[in-house]
Amino acid sequence: MVSQNGSMRVRVVVAVIACLAAAGVSGCGHDVSCDVAGYGAGGASGYQTPQQALNSALAQRMQWLSATGWVLKEKTAHAATFTSGDDTVDVVKTAAGTWIVGGVTACH
Secondary structure, rough: OOOHHHHHHHHHHHHHHHHHOOOOOOOOOOOOEEEEOOOOOOOOOEEHHHHHHHHHHHHHOOOOOOOOOOEEEEOOOOEEEEEEOOOEEEEEOOOOOOOOEEEEEOOO
16 A cells, blocks of 8 residues: 555655756756756656666666766665766655656766
């Protein structure tokens, strides 16, 4: 059973990530241009690990998104942030216990 509270928490985390990235708090340097894509939880069944969620974003081959060099920068019980240079992929844990991509920042 999926709790309303857990589902709302995922939506709030995704919204906060998207707002911070749109406001320029994405971690990109001042001399680069960054593109931000919000994924949200719509229709995604999720993955068993944060790394698998990252791999799903990398499989999309987004323009400017680094293909290599990804490291886990931060992880909590409900969110993880991967970085490669100035690029960032944020993943969040759903109320169902699976991991989905919450947002991607690709800098060039």
